[in-house]
Amino acid sequence: ANIVLLPGDGIGPEIVLQGQRVLEAIATKFNHQFTFQSCLIGGIAIDQTGDPLPQPTIDACLASDAVLLGAVGGPKWDDPSAKTRPEFGLLKIRKELGLFANLRPIQTFPELVGASPLRREIVEGTDILFFRELTGGIYFGPSGREVVDGVEHAMATMVYSVPEVERVVRLAAEAARGRKGHLTSVDKANVLEPSRLWRQVAERVVREEFPDLKYDVVLVDSMAMHLISRPKDFDVVVTGNMFGDILTDEASMLPGSLGMLPSASIGSDGPGLYEPIHGSAPDIAGQDLANPLATILACAMLLRHSLQLEDEALAIESTVRKVLAAGLRTRDIAAGGPAIGTVAMGDEVLKLLV
Amino acid sequence: ANIVLLPGDGIGPEIVLQGQRVLEAIATKFNHQFTFQSCLIGGIAIDQTGDPLPQPTIDACLASDAVLLGAVGGPKWDDPSAKTRPEFGLLKIRKELGLFANLRPIQTFPELVGASPLRREIVEGTDILFFRELTGGIYFGPSGREVVDGVEHAMATMVYSVPEVERVVRLAAEAARGRKGHLTSVDKANVLEPSRLWRQVAERVVREEFPDLKYDVVLVDSMAMHLISRPKDFDVVVTGNMFGDILTDEASMLPGSLGMLPSASIGSDGPGLYEPIHGSAPDIAGQDLANPLATILACAMLLRHSLQLEDEALAIESTVRKVLAAGLRTRDIAAGGPAIGTVAMGDEVLKLLV
Ligand SMILES: CC(C)[C@H](C(=O)O)[C@@H](O)C(=O)O
Ligand SMILES: CC(C)[C@H](C(=O)O)[C@@H](O)C(=O)O
Numbered sequence: 001a002n003i004v005l006l007p008g009d010g011i012g013p014e015i016v017l018q019g020q021r022v023l024e025a026i027a028t029k030f031n032h033q034f035t036f037q038s039c040l041i042g043g044i045a046i047d048q049t050g051d052p053l054p055q056p057t058i059d060a061c062l063a064s065d066a067v068l069l070g071a072v073g074g075p076k077w078d079d080p081s082a083k084t085r086p087e088f089g090l091l092k093i094r095k096e097l098g099l100f101a102n103l104r105p106i107q108t109f110p111e112l113v114g115a116s117p118l119r120r121e122i123v124e125g126t127d128i129l130f131f132r133e134l135t136g137g138i139y140f141g142p143s144g145r146e147v148v149d150g151v152e153h154a155m156a157t158m159v160y161s162v163p164e165v166e167r168v169v170r171l172a173a174e175a176a177r178g179r180k181g182h183l184t185s186v187d188k189a190n191v192l193e194p195s196r197l198w199r200q201v202a203e204r205v206v207r208e209e210f211p212d213l214k215y216d217v218v219l220v221d222s223m224a225m226h227l228i229s230r231p232k233d234f235d236v237v238v239t240g241n242m243f244g245d246i247l248t249d250e251a252s253m254l255p256g257s258l259g260m261l262p263s264a265s266i267g268s269d270g271p272g273l274y275e276p277i278h279g280s281a282p283d284i285a286g287q288d289l290a291n292p293l294a295t296i297l298a299c300a301m302l303l304r305h306s307l308q309l310e311d312e313a314l315a316i317e318s319t320v321r322k323v324l325a326a327g328l329r330t331r332d333i334a335a336g337g338p339a340i341g342t343v344a345m346g347d348e349v350l351k352l353l354v
Numbered sequence: 355a356n357i358v359l360l361p362g363d364g365i366g367p368e369i370v371l372q373g374q375r376v377l378e379a380i381a382t383k384f385n386h387q388f389t390f391q392s393c394l395i396g397g398i399a400i401d402q403t404g405d406p407l408p409q410p411t412i413d414a415c416l417a418s419d420a421v422l423l424g425a426v427g428g429p430k431w432d433d434p435s436a437k438t439r440p441e442f443g444l445l446k447i448r449k450e451l452g453l454f455a456n457l458r459p460i461q462t463f464p465e466l467v468g469a470s471p472l473r474r475e476i477v478e479g480t481d482i483l484f485f486r487e488l489t490g491g492i493y494f495g496p497s498g499r500e501v502v503d504g505v506e507h508a509m510a511t512m513v514y515s516v517p518e519v520e521r522v523v524r525l526a527a528e529a530a531r532g533r534k535g536h537l538t539s540v541d542k543a544n545v546l547e548p549s550r551l552w553r554q555v556a557e558r559v560v561r562e563e564f565p566d567l568k569y570d571v572v573l574v575d576s577m578a579m580h581l582i583s584r585p586k587d588f589d590v591v592v593t594g595n596m597f598g599d600i601l602t603d604e605a606s607m608l609p610g611s612l613g614m615l616p617s618a619s620i621g622s623d624g625p626g627l628y629e630p631i632h633g634s635a636p637d638i639a640g641q642d643l644a645n646p647l648a649t650i651l652a653c654a655m656l657l658r659h660s661l662q663l664e665d666e667a668l669a670i671e672s673t674v675r676k677v678l679a680a681g682l683r684t685r686d687i688a689a690g691g692p693a694i695g696t697v698a699m700g701d702e703v704l705k706l707l708v
Binding site for chain 1: 550
């Protein structure tokens with residue numbers, strides 16, 4: 001398989017390197033051939049080419065089987081008057097690769113749950129898989145500015161079409177079948193027309209194609225409450241782009257260990273994009289302090305969703321659990337106790353993997 | 355002063371009655387004249403007139419000094435194919451009265467913080483005042499459906515104009531001046547054009563008119579995280595309608611006592627609208643189980659913001675703290691311990707107030 005690496009900015013290169021090492025070890029252990037090719041994205045791409053997503057990167061990704069991304073952005077590229085920004089590279093690659101579904105598993109690790117801001121009895125055992133629609137909604141609808149009677153207005157349009165809702169709901173419903181069989185769709189149908197369409201389509205897809213699922217519908221404001229007060233009540237959650245952006249970030253606080261959470265963005269065919277959900281952390285970049293485990297867990301998702309290598313994915317996931325059980329911690333999850341560096345954490349995963 | 359009561363549905367009538375009793379006691383104690391007039395809104399208004407906000411209600415509110423609302427909605431009016439819904443009454447009254455700012459104080463009560471889903475050391479001492487823009491944004495922009503090449507699309511438009519942002523930011527900034535002097539504006543300026551306008555205007559208003567404030571800007575997805583991980587770092591938070599809907603509901607979970615939280619919706623002149631943030635709780639309606647304290651605290655906001663009676667507002671707020679300190683609890687905040695009913699809780703407030 002042909003894997004494109006997009007290290008990006010800040011700690012991106014360090015953590016992607018550890019991901020690559022783990023993928024190489026998997027290839028050896030399970031007898032696969034993985035080839036790697038590194039391309040530019042984000043701030044470093046702006047610096048070198050003026051474009052946060054240069055065409056050669058797009059071409060390489062389109063020709064690949066899967067893409068592993070580090071992180072993009074940093075204060076260097078934050079000037080609001082700049083012509084372009086690292087994040088545009090992220091939005092554009094989603095669109096170019098047709099990555100309409102963003103999968104974000106939110107799981108608690110028993111060893112780390114003491115660091116959750118939530119009380120243990122509320123959060124322990126939480127296991128949610130979010131499906132966020134990623135190429136539609138208000139992120140990609142018509143937008144602009146207009147002066148009406150001398151007053152400046154700015155607008156952005158939330159648009160959803162029937163097939164856009166169908167395909168992401170189908171993916172989420174299929175995933176629910178392989179889990180606890182419970183699907184929750186989140187919208188704001190009491191106010192927004194696209195949410196009313198979303199609700200109609202989701203209900204039809206589930207009724208006609210997934211009648212076996214337990215299905216419910218929650219308003220986005222209520223969901224923001226439930227995620228804190230009763231996170232264990234959810235299994236698979238599907239929602240639109242904007243609501244998913246907010247709710248998945250809210251949910252990412254629950255386990256108390258942002259540095260452990262991966263994400264996958266997939267389309268109907270073509271390569272998927274895999275990444276840790278944390279940012280580029282410019283303050284600790286290049287210091288061997290970053291936690292590579294979210295990226296390593298993103299590699300497991302890459303093996304599972306783009307290469308259909310379930311055993312290999314499980315091998316990584318169980319190794320990460322072993323590493324935690326052995327008490328190995330990078331600084332972010334050490335709760336003030338002894339910590340090891342980025343490379344050393346990669347070493348430990350490799351030791352226990354083979 | 356002339357106060358309109360809008361009891362609404364479910365527990366609305368019970369809790370508004372306790373609010374009215376407290377306002378009457380304040381009038382006696384401080385020598386004011388309050389007259390009360392009860393009008394229809396929500397499901398009961400649909401049942402009696404076919405309209406969730408009948409014109410006589412609008413007229414009475416417009417002629418009043420302040421409006422006290424209970425809650426609207428319930429399963430009886432939830433039919434998705436219904437021509438109208440109780441919530442439309444809520445959206446319409448905001449627009450009709452020009453209530454462009456929704457104020458939501460989020461405070462923890464020391465006696466109740468053990469019921470918070472967050473760990474005590476994270477949440478105790480949280481004291482945030484949210485300003486949510488309430489008559490603009492995606493709630494009120496152009497929306498509809500369209501069939502393009504045989505595919506049905508639905509859309510809604512988020513629109514903000516310069517004056518809409520200015521006025522709510524000014525109110526929030528003034529409030530910050532009277533508190534800890536810290537204002538946070540929340541947007542999604544890395545993706546949405548209306549958020550870019552929001553950010554520009556907010557920064558200009560603060561720079562030119564409130565240079566004394568500590569001011570910062572946070573993305574909505576990050577804010578959803580910070581509210582859980584470090585809620586004590588915020589003082590006054592201002593944001594748009596949709597983001598405010600989600601973030602204030604998320605924040606309402608922090609104190610662990612939804613039944614204690616009031617809200618105020620105000621415009622530039624004319625009456626303000628005051629209400630508890632909890633819903634109509636149809637499951638316990640008419641059983642003398644509802645907690646009237648959020649509504650009673652909403653009455654304090656009414657006295658402060660619409661009638662400029664600060665001492666009277668403080669009298670109510672300190673009485674509610676005394677009632678809690680005395681161990682008096684309705685069922686929702688009793689943590690399984692002994693509880694009193696809605697009317698008895700009103701009685702206790704009256705006893706300690708006079
Ligand atoms: C950086 C930004 C454009 C992006 C988004 O809003 O989608 C990020 O928040 C994310 O969730 O991946
Ligand atoms: C009922 C609904 C229309 C309303 C809103 O979204 O504004 C509610 O959630 C609120 O926050 O008051």
